[in-house]
Amino acid sequence: MTFTVAPMPPLTVDAAAPSRLTQFELDFATKRRQARRNWAIGTLVLVSLFAFSAWIGDFFKITQVTMPDGAREWRWIIPAGLPRLGEYVSQTLPTLRWDSFWSDFGAWFWRWKTWLKLLWETVLIAFMATTFGVVGGFLLSFPAARNLSPNKWVLWLTRRLLEITRTVPDIVWALIFVFCFSVGPMAGVLAIGTHACGALGKLYSEVNENIDMRPLEGVKAAGGTWFDQIRYGAVPQVLPNIISYTLLRFEINVRSSSIIGYVGAGGLGQEFRTAMSFQEYTDLSALFLIILATVIVIDYGSEKLRHKMIGMEDRP
Amino acid sequence: MSSALILSNVSRSFGETHAVDNVSISIEPGQFIGVIGRSGAGKSTLLRLLNRLVDPTAGSISFGDTNITALKGKALRHWRRDCAMIFQQFNLVDRLDVLTNVLIGRLAEHGVLSSMTMQFSDEERAMAIRALDRLDLVPQALQRAGTLSGGQQQRVAIAKALVQRPKIMLADEPIASLDPANATLVMDGLKRINREDGITVLVNLHTLDTARAYSDRIIAMRQGRVYFDGTPAQLTDDVVRDIYGLDGLQEFNAAVTSTSVHASVPA
Numbered sequence: 001m002t003f004t005v006a007p008m009p010p011l012t013v014d015a016a017a018p019s020r021l022t023q024f025e026l027d028f029a030t031k032r033r034q035a036r037r038n039w040a041i042g043t044l045v046l047v048s049l050f051a052f053s054a055w056i057g058d059f060f061k062i063t064q065v066t067m068p069d070g071a072r073e074w075r076w077i078i079p080a081g082l083p084r085l086g087e088y089v090s091q092t093l094p095t096l097r098w099d100s101f102w103s104d105f106g107a108w109f110w111r112w113k114t115w116l117k118l119l120w121e122t123v124l125i126a127f128m129a130t131t132f133g134v135v136g137g138f139l140l141s142f143p144a145a146r147n148l149s150p151n152k153w154v155l156w157l158t159r160r161l162l163e164i165t166r167t168v169p170d171i172v173w174a175l176i177f178v179f180c181f182s183v184g185p186m187a188g189v190l191a192i193g194t195h196a197c198g199a200l201g202k203l204y205s206e207v208n209e210n211i212d213m214r215p216l217e218g219v220k221a222a223g224g225t226w227f228d229q230i231r232y233g234a235v236p237q238v239l240p241n242i243i244s245y246t247l248l249r250f251e252i253n254v255r256s257s258s259i260i261g262y263v264g265a266g267g268l269g270q271e272f273r274t275a276m277s278f279q280e281y282t283d284l285s286a287l288f289l290i291i292l293a294t295v296i297v298i299d300y301g302s303e304k305l306r307h308k309m310i311g312m313e314d315r316p
Numbered sequence: 317m318s319s320a321l322i323l324s325n326v327s328r329s330f331g332e333t334h335a336v337d338n339v340s341i342s343i344e345p346g347q348f349i350g351v352i353g354r355s356g357a358g359k360s361t362l363l364r365l366l367n368r369l370v371d372p373t374a375g376s377i378s379f380g381d382t383n384i385t386a387l388k389g390k391a392l393r394h395w396r397r398d399c400a401m402i403f404q405q406f407n408l409v410d411r412l413d414v415l416t417n418v419l420i421g422r423l424a425e426h427g428v429l430s431s432m433t434m435q436f437s438d439e440e441r442a443m444a445i446r447a448l449d450r451l452d453l454v455p456q457a458l459q460r461a462g463t464l465s466g467g468q469q470q471r472v473a474i475a476k477a478l479v480q481r482p483k484i485m486l487a488d489e490p491i492a493s494l495d496p497a498n499a500t501l502v503m504d505g506l507k508r509i510n511r512e513d514g515i516t517v518l519v520n521l522h523t524l525d526t527a528r529a530y531s532d533r534i535i536a537m538r539q540g541r542v543y544f545d546g547t548p549a550q551l552t553d554d555v556v557r558d559i560y561g562l563d564g565l566q567e568f569n570a571a572v573t574s575t576s577v578h579a580s581v582p583a
Binding site for chain 2 (some may be wrong): 214215217218219220221222223224225227228231233236237239262
């Protein structure tokens with residue numbers, strides 16, 4: 001087999017080269033100057049906006065405080081108010097003595113039977129709400145993705161639907177559902193589920209918008225429907241992200257369901273209300289510890305699960 | 317049974333660009349056709365027009381008594397099944413196994429329920445495995461498609477096209493991202509399907525000697541129009557120079573762009 005190679009142009013430096021390099025240096029310097037100026041302007045705007053918001057938000061307020069000797073004086077609000085935080089926290093702390101530790105501890109967690117039952121209810125509310133949210137958000141995330149939506153009307157409609165469910169906070173949904181279905185965990189499940197559907201649908205649809213469209217074209221070219229393209233081309237690509245976001249949402253939902261009882265929608269939250277109205281401040285710290293422990297356990301567990309799944313992904 | 321695929325004055329423009337400009341050709345069943353031309357000459361658009369991934373702005377395409385350009389819904393999906401497409405980037409689903417990727421070729425026959433639950437019949441699985449066997453890929457059948465080499469992925473794509481039981485097979489630069497050995501395997505596979513199954517094959521190619529070695533007929537496109545349509549023997553160096561606009565190059569040799577590993581190419 002014979003072949004010829006087309007002659008290459010010789011590698012010489014022509015006379016115009018030095019001026020081209022000088023021109024580059026000039027352009028580069030201009031570009032750098034512009035970048036620096038833009039950065040300076042951006043920083044200035046950000047700092048002034050922040051300062052303005054802080055001023056509107058009373059961060060610079062001067063208030064009258066009572067001094068230990070009874071005199072009234074004008075002080076900046078932040079150092080004046082901070083001690084009161086300690087005052088509140090110390091009110092919620094129980095008295096624990098070394099020689100009577102267990103009876104003191106028992107008195108602190110005196111309602112532990114009710115609390116554990118409500119904690120169990122709280123986790124179940126979060127679980128059911130996450131399931132509803134995942135199913136709804138998953139189904140809506142495909143028509144709500146710009147690259148996958150069958151047409152712009154469906155896109156517009158699903159996006160607005162997700163926005164409405166997401167924008168209304170779950171505590172407000174809880175108020176509405178308690179009004180409809182009376183006090184109890186069902187209202188909580190619906191409230192958190194509705195909000196989670198909107199939040200997850202948005203996250204999932206953003207995942208959908210970042211996928212590789214070529215597999216979908218491959219399914220389409222073989223005679224697949226829109227549903228086939230989604231099922232075979234899109235779902236396998238987005239599944240790891242969907243699982244990850246779902247576990248994250250479960251953690252968030254446990255936090256939500258522990259407060260939602262405040263408006264009567266089931267779970268531990270109702271105990272906060274009871275404790276506050278009966279001025280049982282030490283109950284608040286006990287409840288806080290229970291929720292903190294639960295959230296830590298669930299965070300840890302779901303993180304392990306997520307990493308395990310990501311690890312499984314890497315293996316062929 | 318099989319009929320000719322006829323394009324009459326087909327045009328497709330994207331904004332101001334006329335990707336395909338007033339093309340009229342007739343493709344007889346069983347032919348192996350190589351489509352050549354510079355990048356942007358309209359080769360890809362031509363193939364996409366044929367299986368309706370792209371709709372023409374003017375003109376019509378017909379196959380026998382069927383007006384392809386008017387097809388909708390289920391009839392359109394069945395046409396896409398009959399007119400299988402192979403892509404330069406394979407367009408497989410990396411995260412599904414090879415077998416499922418091949419079974420995607422059966423989706424046009426499925427209802428919503430069996431398709432959404434990925435339920436395929438034993439016959440379909442057998443068909444898929446036979447197709448994979450023809451392309452020497454049975455050992456890889458349960459691997460994820462993404463773990464295969466480029467050449468293997470392209471052969472999976474051919475197996476997927478085969479289980480569609482197509483009448484026509486379109487291949488859009490199927491060997492452009494493959495090394496010479498794999499390119500030969502893929503082209504030989506297409507040639508065998510053309511000979512043994514009598515399936516019409518249309519291949520877009522960048523490499524002239526591949527087009528010459530495998531095609532019964534070569535169609536050359538230039539600026540959206542058919543510039544040459546004839547046998548490989550009729551494609552002289554002068555014609556090639558015009559197709560690729562190689563006026564500046566003194567000497568032209570197809571071996572520069574060759575992907576062939578053999579000195580003599582198999583017929």
